[in-house]
Amino acid sequence: MAEMKQIDSLWLGADIVTMRDGHYNLIADGALAVDNGELIWVGSRSEMPDFTARQQHTFDGGIITPGLVDCHTHLVFAGDRSEEFEQRLNGVSYADIAAQGGGILSTVRATRAATQQELVRAARWRLDRLLAEGVTTVEIKSGYGLDEQSELTMLRAIRELAQSVPADVRATCLAAHGFPPEFKDNPQGWIDIICERLLPQVKAAGLADAVDAFCEHLAFSPQQVRTVFDCAHALGLPVKLHAEQLSALGGAALAASYGALSADHLEYATEADAR
Known part of the structure; x- marks a missing residue:
């Protein structure tokens, strides 16, 4: 036997x-x-x-199942936009909500007012829900600070979260999520801060595994994205892109040209983009 x-x-x-x-x-x-x-x-x-x-x-x-991978999340933020969700259900467009001061900028205001520990506590609850569903690898983006210190605070919060859970947590710097109110009339000023001050600090401190941008008519143009991506590549940081979400601006092809880790959303991508 x-x-x-x-x-x-x-x-x-x-x-x-x-x-x-x-x-x-x-x-x-x-x-x-x-x-x-x-x-x-x-x-x-x-x-x-x-x-x-x-x-x-x-x-x-x-x-x-094998461990699940959630490769695009915005788990770290403060505030609540449930009213905007109701607006979307009633036919109000994303762009119209943003024009009214909602959307990304609504969350920016709340996130800037939060401490790192407040962001960590709120995000930990969300992250725990993902882990309970079988997620073992998760990407978390910044992008709701939209000023130098708030973006750094978000990325530090993500790194703190990564140390507290039995999962592989990757951090993405999405400072190019939109233009801060302070730079509404000076978009190049925010791009300069991202490239000359923020990304070098992110790289030096090891706060992000990749750099993302939002390529859209109400956010960054393809040329503005190229400027940010050139800076990221110069620092040895890989890139990814929110592309073709609300319109076709050529973001998918742009992401491919930089060998991006991913191009996300793609609702308006074409068959040519897929090739």
Whole structure:
């Protein structure tokens, strides 16, 4: 009789998604064997080798997947825009809300008034909800400070969050999310601050893993994005882009030309952009 192998833990009785093929390779009534922090066996419970486990977890149904990745979040912010959500449901456009002083600038006002610890506490609740749903890697953006110190505070809050959870948390500097009210008539002034003061500090302190921008008629033009991306590349920071969300401005192609990690939204992207 073969000796039973002792391992750390067994996970039994759930359907398992292995992602091995285009149909996700769902294993009904599956089993997972874990030893020394590594997955050593996965398959149907009926075909499981003889294991004896120090811990056994048995489920009545449910599903086990690989860790989920949420690659675009804005978890760190203060304030509330639920009234704007109602407006959107009633047909008011994103641009009209922004023109009324809402949208990004509404959150900017609240976020600037918050301390780092207040931002961390509020974001931790949101992050915990994601982790409870199976997310193990999450990207979090700044972009609601829109001044030098508030953007740095947001990024420090993200790094603090990363140290407090059992997940891979990546920080993205989205200072080019929009133009601060103070620079409404001087957009180049804000771009200069991003490039000459903010991004060098971000790089030196290791506060971000990437740089993002919002390429849109109510935010940054393609040429303005290029200026920011050139600065990011000069510092060795990869880029990503909010592109073609409200209109087709060529953001997708711009992102591709810089080898961006991602181009997000893309509601107005074309077939040519996909190529």
